[in-house]
Amino acid sequence: MTRLLPLSQAWSRLFALAPQLPVERVAIAAAAGRWAAADLHALRTQPSADLSAMDGYAIRFAELPGPWRVVGESAAGRGFAGQAGLGEAVRIFTGAPLPLGTDTVMVQEEAARDGNTLRLAGEGPATQGRNVRRRGLDFREGDLLIRAGERLTPARLALAGTAGHGHVAVRRKVRVAIAATGDELVAPGAPIGEAQLPETNRLMLAAQLAGLPVELLDLGILPDRREVLETAFRAVDADLLVTSGGASVGDHDLVRPALEAAGATIDFWRIALRPGKPVMAGRLGETVVLGLPGNPVSAFVTALLFVRPLVAHLAGAVDPLPATRAATLGEPLAANGERTDYLRAEIRDGRVFASTLQDSAMLRTLARATCLIVRAPHAPAARTGDPVEILDLA
Structure with missing residues (x-):
């Protein structure tokens, strides 16, 4: 029996297949969500000058408690043109440059002004430089x-x-081609027979890539015919080809033989992961290939763990893997088997509860989940109140 590849090794081998993409310069308005390449x-x-942090009066701290003569004002973008002399103050507004000859701002709530005469009406600034944002702060x-x-x-x-x-x-943006395979699949909302299923993995995968720097190419639903799959795969012009379905070992699982017939080299297939064991990765010319399971929960989890991180890696991320965090169990968990397990779960009252049903075809459970509990291979049974690692979905 073929040994399942540990998850950490699958990540390392996947990233080794995919060098980061070429660099381009874009306007900062077009750079949101991308990764700095330099x-x-x-x-x-x-600030380029000492600026006032408050509305008030610019004074010399040593001249407290005053009085002062107000000789002008300084506003943001329009500073006081002169220099404040001894016993002189300048009306100043938030963000305005501090006039020459002053070093502190007395807030307006502690100032009493009569014409151009200014007096202290409160405790005043406690230290020199108070309410001033210094140059280079x-x-x-x-x-x-x-x-x-x-x-x-x-x-x-x-x-x-x-x-x-x-x-x-x-x-540059990552060109991602997405294909679903299976004779039983029809588009959502189309007329459907008893032996057919709505195909939603492409929709789900595209949504999972929202916010990432990608250009998506939808290859549609491909039938379970090797020659059709091979022709479609040969024509792909993308950085990443993601397929869902047909990646297992059944008579109708034709993605791997079709890829190999098209010239692909498969690097790994079948990893120690639940859900999502039959993940496949390789290269087809300049294109990285990821074959995901057809079961929707398996497709979702493997896209979260492999597709999104690979896109981030190609786009220049220094740390592309999804981040987990610690949480507290709300109820016991049984010991884990040989695979890393990602359990659909919800957080209630500050504790995390695994969903009762974990079947990989159950989308309603996935839709209700707010996180995934990560269980390491051979993790022992856990009790209520034990710490666990979770991966947030929101």
Whole structure:
């Protein structure tokens, strides 16, 4: 009997099949959700000058408790043009540059003004430099802000733009072709016979890739005929071909022989995973191939563990694997077998409960699940209150 490949080895071998894609430069407005392909350094200092953090009056701290004569104002984008002399204060607004000759901002709630005469009406600033954002407080020109391989989140895009960048280096988008196989499959909503099934794996896979830098090519539903599959596979022009169904060992499981007939080399097939044992990976020319099971839950879990991480790897992610976190069991779990198990589960009242039914064809259980409990091979029985690792689905 063929030994099942451990999950960690499957990941390593999968990533080894797929070098990261070429680099391109895009406008930061088009870079959301992609991964930086090069370190990004600040092109400017932020703030570029000492700025007020509050509305109030710019003063010399040493002149407290005043009084002062107000000689002008400083607003964001329109600073005070002169210099404040001894006994002089400048009306200032949040984000405005601190005028020369001042070092502290007295907030307006603690100021009493009569015409141009200003007096302290409260306790006043406790220290010199109070309510001032100093030049370079956020970052300075030349600082490393974003490392290659980090995802360009909304906050990082804002950081890049504030640092003076209008464009960033990223890997080009991943071209992903998706095909379903099986004579029993029909499109959702189409007339259906008793021996047929609605085909929803392509829909589900496309939704799982939403938010990632991909260009999707839908190959449709392919019949269980080797020559048709071979022709379709030969014509694929993509970085990644993902198939669902036909990856097992039955007489009608023709994806592997069709791929091999088209010139593919299969690197691994069948891994120590539940659900999703019959996962297949290889190369067809310049295209990486991932064959997923046809059962919808198995397809979902293997897409989560292999398709999404592979897309992230191709797109430049430094850490493409899904992150787990610790949780507390709400009820006991039996000892695990030889495969890594991903159990559909829900979190209730701060604890995690595995779904009673774990059949890989049951979509309703998957739709209700908020996370997957990760059980290592040969994990011992777990009791209520024990810690477990979970993978969030929301």
